[in-house]
Amino acid sequence: MRIETDFDLTNYNSYRIKAKCKKAYFPENEEDIISLYKDVNSFIVLGSGHNVILSKEYYEDRFMILNGNFENHLVDEKSYIIQADAGITMLQLSEIALESGLGGLEIFYDIPSSLGGAVVMNAGASGEEIKDLIIKVRYLDLADMKIKEIENKDIGFEYRNSFFQKHKDKVILKAWLQLYVKDKSLIKEKMETIKAQRWDKQPKEYPNAGSVFKRPKGHFVGPMIDELNLKGYTVGGAQVSKKHGGFIVNFDNATGQDVIRVIDHVKSKVFAKFGVELEVEQRII
Numbered sequence: 001m002r003i004e005t006d007f008d009l010t011n012y013n014s015y016r017i018k019a020k021c022k023k024a025y026f027p028e029n030e031e032d033i034i035s036l037y038k039d040v041n042s043f044i045v046l047g048s049g050h051n052v053i054l055s056k057e058y059y060e061d062r063f064m065i066l067n068g069n070f071e072n073h074l075v076d077e078k079s080y081i082i083q084a085d086a087g088i089t090m091l092q093l094s095e096i097a098l099e100s101g102l103g104g105l106e107i108f109y110d111i112p113s114s115l116g117g118a119v120v121m122n123a124g125a126s127g128e129e130i131k132d133l134i135i136k137v138r139y140l141d142l143a144d145m146k147i148k149e150i151e152n153k154d155i156g157f158e159y160r161n162s163f164f165q166k167h168k169d170k171v172i173l174k175a176w177l178q179l180y181v182k183d184k185s186l187i188k189e190k191m192e193t194i195k196a197q198r199w200d201k202q203p204k205e206y207p208n209a210g211s212v213f214k215r216p217k218g219h220f221v222g223p224m225i226d227e228l229n230l231k232g233y234t235v236g237g238a239q240v241s242k243k244h245g246g247f248i249v250n251f252d253n254a255t256g257q258d259v260i261r262v263i264d265h266v267k268s269k270v271f272a273k274f275g276v277e278l279e280v281e282q283r284i285i
């Protein structure tokens, strides 16, 4: 297992915020993860770092990074079930499904995420969510250091929320996804169409971490931000995207604190005008 000291996290968070941690660990299998927790009881877990705001420039904490190293998978051609380690990307999984002629993962072709991160966040778009595919999830319970499995119905999936977001002492190791047979050309077509639609709307030219806020009931974040003329609002190197008000971009060496200050400003303006308390979707670390 790779272990790094004074590790630069810039390329491990999609905002590309410059930060370092004292130690970073890159486990390759379940045994690595268990042995790490036997030695030390606390890590900051990163999947692919596409939904985090690094608020500090230096972390004394130990980071455990899963994407890029913990990503074995198995396709069962008879039951159409894919099982995969938590660090595999949803992009990789969607491409594996395409090669196997299995539908269900097309939407995830353009949701930058690890499988574990997607389960924690109940990631999704256009009315589809990871919860629609998950059969069960295997995790390490740090409360008693036992490996457990939890079925879909018990994961408490809600809009961008799950059991795992509420219980931070559970580390997702693996998940089983139920797919279905589909014509490869139709799978490919759906993947490309969704990607093109999304790229048209999103500020791909600057680093970001997707939608900053959860969609409040009865409102849409983008139009509220438009109405308040907050597009382009800037603190340091962080800015409310001029292209899509629901995104904050790192347009010039932003720090995590710059991003957080932009968030605080947007939240207070939205509350003052609409009486809506915005909830931040991204995880501030």
Ligand SMILES: Cc1cc2nc3c(=O)[nH]c(=O)nc-3n(C[C@H](O)[C@H](O)[C@H](O)COP(=O)(O)OP(=O)(O)OC[C@H]3O[C@@H](n4cnc5c(N)ncnc54)[C@H](O)[C@@H]3O)c2cc1C
Residues within 6 Å of the ligand: 014, 044, 045, 046, 047, 048, 049, 050, 051, 052, 066, 086, 110, 111, 112, 113, 114, 115, 116, 117, 118, 119, 120, 121, 122, 123, 124, 125, 164, 170, 171, 172, 173, 202, 208, 209, 210, 211, 283
């Ligand atoms: C351009 C762009 C577009 C996006 N579009 C969408 C979209 O359409 N829909 C959507 O839902 N999201 C979207 N997002 C947000 C992001 O893709 C999702 O939230 C994604 O699921 C995050 O996964 P991750 O692996 O990067 O998680 P990370 O950012 O690495 O982690 C997120 C949280 O999960 C925890 N975590 C990660 N892995 C594990 C694990 N194995 N066990 C326990 N905890 C874990 C982390 O500690 C952290 O709290 C977008 C992001 C970007 C940059």
